[in-house]
Amino acid sequence: MHKKFFQYIGGVTLEVAASLGQIANMVAGTFYWVFKGGINWRNTTVQMVEVGYASFPVIALTSLFTGMVLSLQMGSSMRNMFNEPVYLGAVVGLSLVKELGPVLTSVVVAGRIGAAIAAELGTMKVTEQIDALYTLGTNPIKYLAVPRFISMMTMVPLLVVISNIIGILGGLLVTVYKWKVPSSVYWEDIWYYMLITDFLHGFIKTYLFASIIVFTACFKGFNCRGGAEGVGKATTSAVMVSMVLILVSDYFISAILVAIGIG
Amino acid sequence: MIKVSEVHKYFGGNHVLQGVNLEIYDAETLTIIGGSGCGKSVLLKNIIGLLKPERGTIFVDDREITSLDEKDLLEVQKRFGYLFQGAALFDSLTVGENVGFGLKNLSTLEQADIRKRVLECLAVVGLKGVENLKPPELSGGMKKRVGLARAIAHQPKYIMYDEPTTGLDPIMADVINDLIIHLQKTLGVTSIVVTHDMKSAYKVSNRIAMLYQGKIIGAGKPEDIKNTKDEVIHQFVEGLSHGPITLDLEKVI
Numbered sequence: 001m002h003k004k005f006f007q008y009i010g011g012v013t014l015e016v017a018a019s020l021g022q023i024a025n026m027v028a029g030t031f032y033w034v035f036k037g038g039i040n041w042r043n044t045t046v047q048m049v050e051v052g053y054a055s056f057p058v059i060a061l062t063s064l065f066t067g068m069v070l071s072l073q074m075g076s077s078m079r080n081m082f083n084e085p086v087y088l089g090a091v092v093g094l095s096l097v098k099e100l101g102p103v104l105t106s107v108v109v110a111g112r113i114g115a116a117i118a119a120e121l122g123t124m125k126v127t128e129q130i131d132a133l134y135t136l137g138t139n140p141i142k143y144l145a146v147p148r149f150i151s152m153m154t155m156v157p158l159l160v161v162i163s164n165i166i167g168i169l170g171g172l173l174v175t176v177y178k179w180k181v182p183s184s185v186y187w188e189d190i191w192y193y194m195l196i197t198d199f200l201h202g203f204i205k206t207y208l209f210a211s212i213i214v215f216t217a218c219f220k221g222f223n224c225r226g227g228a229e230g231v232g233k234a235t236t237s238a239v240m241v242s243m244v245l246i247l248v249s250d251y252f253i254s255a256i257l258v259a260i261g262i263g
Numbered sequence: 264m265i266k267v268s269e270v271h272k273y274f275g276g277n278h279v280l281q282g283v284n285l286e287i288y289d290a291e292t293l294t295i296i297g298g299s300g301c302g303k304s305v306l307l308k309n310i311i312g313l314l315k316p317e318r319g320t321i322f323v324d325d326r327e328i329t330s331l332d333e334k335d336l337l338e339v340q341k342r343f344g345y346l347f348q349g350a351a352l353f354d355s356l357t358v359g360e361n362v363g364f365g366l367k368n369l370s371t372l373e374q375a376d377i378r379k380r381v382l383e384c385l386a387v388v389g390l391k392g393v394e395n396l397k398p399p400e401l402s403g404g405m406k407k408r409v410g411l412a413r414a415i416a417h418q419p420k421y422i423m424y425d426e427p428t429t430g431l432d433p434i435m436a437d438v439i440n441d442l443i444i445h446l447q448k449t450l451g452v453t454s455i456v457v458t459h460d461m462k463s464a465y466k467v468s469n470r471i472a473m474l475y476q477g478k479i480i481g482a483g484k485p486e487d488i489k490n491t492k493d494e495v496i497h498q499f500v501e502g503l504s505h506g507p508i509t510l511d512l513e514k515v516i
Contacts, residue, residue, distance in 0.1 A: 124353075131313050132351040135344075136413070137337055137368030 023219050029141040030149050030215075040147055047151035051113050055159060058112065059105055063163040066100055067092055067170030075179045085179040089189025092171035094198060098263055101164040102202045103250055106209035109156055110242035114217040117148055118238035121221025122231040130222065145218045149211075156210035157203060164202070201263025205253050209246050216242045264289055265310060265421070265453075270319030272305055279305050280316065281477030287421075292447050292454040293482075294464040296499065297474035298508065303457040304348070306474065307423050310455070311343050312336045323421075341369045344414030344422040344452075348429060350406040352398040352413070358385070359394030362413045369417040384412040388442060404435035411442060415450070422446065424456040428463045436463060443467045461500050465489070473499065475508070 033039070070092045075085035121144060124130050133140045168190065175181045220238040224230045257263050265287040272280040279302040287293050297303050308314040310321055312328050321328050328339050352361050362381045366372050372380060385394060388408040398406060407427060414422055424443060428436035440463050447454050447467075458464055464471055465485045472482035473496050481488070481496050491497055498506030 127349055128347045128351040129353055131308070132345070132347055132353070134313055135311060135340060136365030137341060138364075139333070 019219075019223075022223065023215065026141060026145065026219060026222070027215055029139075030145050030218075033139070033142040033146045034150065038142070039150065040143060043143070043147035044150050047147045048155055050116070051109065051151045052155035052158060055109060055112055055155075056162070059108055059159050059163050060166050062104055062108055063096075063101065063167040064170040066104060067096060067167035067172075068174045070095055070100070070167075071171040071174035072178060075175065075181075079179075085175070085181055087189055087193070088171065088175045088179065088181060089186040090193035092175075093168055093190040093194050096167040096171070097164050097194065097199050098202045099250075099254075101167060102160050102205045102209060103246065105160045105163045106156065106206065106213065106246050107243055109152075109159065109210075110213045110246065111239055113152070114213045114242045115235050115239050117214065117217035118220045118224075119231055119235045121218060122224030122234040125222060125224045126227055126230060140222065145214075145222075148218065149214050152210040152214040153207060156213075157206045160203065160206045164199075197262050201254070201257050204257060204262065205250065208249060208253055212245045212249065213242045216245065264322075264324065265455075266320075266322040267306070267310065268320045268322075270306070270309060270316045270321060272302070272309060272314065272316045279477060280309070282319070283474070283477070283479055285472060285479050285482070287453060287455055289453055290447070290451050291469040292443065292456060292467050294456040294458060294468040294471045295474055295479075296459060296461070296464055296471055298499070299459065301474050302477060303474055304425050307345075307425055307455065307457055311345060311423060312340055341417065342420045344417070344419035346407070346410050346414045346422070346424045346427055348426045350398075350410035352401075352406055352409055354398050356397075357394060358390075358396050358398065358401070358409050361398065361409060362394070362416050365413065365417050380416060381412075384416045385409070387415065387446075388412045389438070404431050404438065407431065407435075407439055408442070411439075411446075415446060415452075418450070419452065421453045421455065424454065424458075426458055426460075427456060428458065428460045436460065437466075439463075440466045461502070475499075 071088055074091045075088055078085045078087065078091075121130075124144075130140050130144075133143055172183060172186050175186045176183050217238040220234040220241070224234040226233075254263075265285075267283055267285040267287075270280050270283040271278070283306060285293075285295075285306075295303050295306065305314060309316050310323070312331070316329055319329070323339050323342065326339060328336060331339065352358075353364065356364065359378070359381050362384055363377045366377045366380060370377075381394060385391065388411050390405065390408055390412065393401070393405065393409070398409070401409065411427075427439050427443065431439065443454060443456065444467055446452055454467070456464070456467060468485050470482055471485055471488045472479050473488070474480075475495055481491065481493050483491070488496060488500060491500070495507050497503075498508050
């Protein structure tokens with residue numbers, strides 16, 4: 001009984017240590033190839049279109065309604081507290097720019113792109129296409145992970161900026177048409193209460209979230225085993241792990257940024 | 264020449280290769296036979312450096328490869344072409360791009376010469392006018408032939424065939440067998456074939472080696488293997504349902 005327990009603990013520990021080592025190796029390999037050059041720009045452009053352009057409609061829709069619901073809820077709460085729907089611009093703007101824009105965009109991208117990366121690389125792994133790359137003199141990290149990393153690191157921050165803008169416009173719609181607050185008041189709130197560091201706070205976090213999504217998805221894809229079932233598991237796992245890591249790391253990165261005076 | 268000495272490979276608690284010893288001579292076709300899941304493909308992947316053995320040595324042209332770093336290993340891998348079991352063509356690329364893929368990294372050819380070479384290789388495997396198709400548009404036999412064209416494109420010294428006839432109809436399987444023989448005769452390559460298709464093994468091989476329970480238990484010319492006194496090899500090559508292999512399996516079950 002004791003022996004089995006310790007065997008189980010030992011097995012899990014070894015597995016976790018091996019996974020951490022593989023992730024570290026992959027991250028180091030990705031940065032090595034990014035800085036060494038010889039990036040496959042054709043693949044990178046394809047990935048950028050997939051991450052940026054193809055994700056835009058769903059990000060726009062999500063952001064618009066997030067801004068609208070924020071304004072609706074905050075307006076109602078403010079009216080209950082102060083008899084007037086005040087500070088809506090500041091509340092909607094700060095919530096979106098510092099938290100909801102980066103987090104919601106990243107969660108949507110994790111669901112859309114993280115799943116696609118894990119499924120594609122997982123399929124390549126189980127059909128021996130990754131092995132084929134090695135036999136044809138190509139490092140899979142250079143050929144597959146680097147273009148996805150670059151596309152995520154450039155497109156996700158852009159999506160977040162667009163998401164912030166659309167969310168604030170959504171908030172404006174509800175503020176003006178539901179709460180009958182003049183748009184000039186809404187904009188004035190935003191300019192008066194929001195600082196550039198608030199924007200930077202959310203923007204910096206985006207890079208962490210994008211790297212979490214891409215490295216998790218690549219790791220799950222490259223280590224996929226067991227045919228179609230394995231690909232399914234890798235995909236689900238990539239999305240779940242990314243989402244949990246985004247939400248958990250959000251607290252810690254926010255605490256660090258606040259501590260150093262950004263946001 | 265390739266020399267495999269005392270190679271051991273584990274996957275978790277599964278001891279797949281248990282001290283494999285094998286020599287593959289230049290310009291011969293050696294076929295490794297053995298039951299499904301006995302480690303034939305694992306042995307191939309160890310020889311080309313896709314997997315690293317836990318113990319043992321593998322010499323490729325007098326160079327020990329198990330301890331090489333990625334850069335040096337790549338130099339050795341340039342000497343190999345590999346036909347994967349399912350062809351492993353890149354779905355996102357056209358047939359032409361698949362065949363020319365390795366040439367960008369493994370040769371010094373210019374773009375125009377790469378295109379010429381791609382068409383040459385496709386012609387060698389009997390395919391014309393397919394270079395703009397995507398892999399999902401091809402039949403199983405065509406995929407194998409494109410995989411073979413890709414494997415020979417950079418003019419390797421060694422070609423490895425992982426189950427080249429599996430999943431093909433008998434006629435297409437024989438076409439692939441003829442291609443293996445043709446390539447060995449015309450290009451003078453050393454071929455290592457992994458299969459459990461005995462008809463194919465007898466046809467293409469100069470020598471046949473049997474992998475059983477993680478070890479090479481016998482090697483020889485096709486006629487020697489056919490007339491072997493070894494009970495295990497005899498049962499396998501004759502495809503008999505009763506014999507030492509089945510008894511071992513029953514013990515495991």
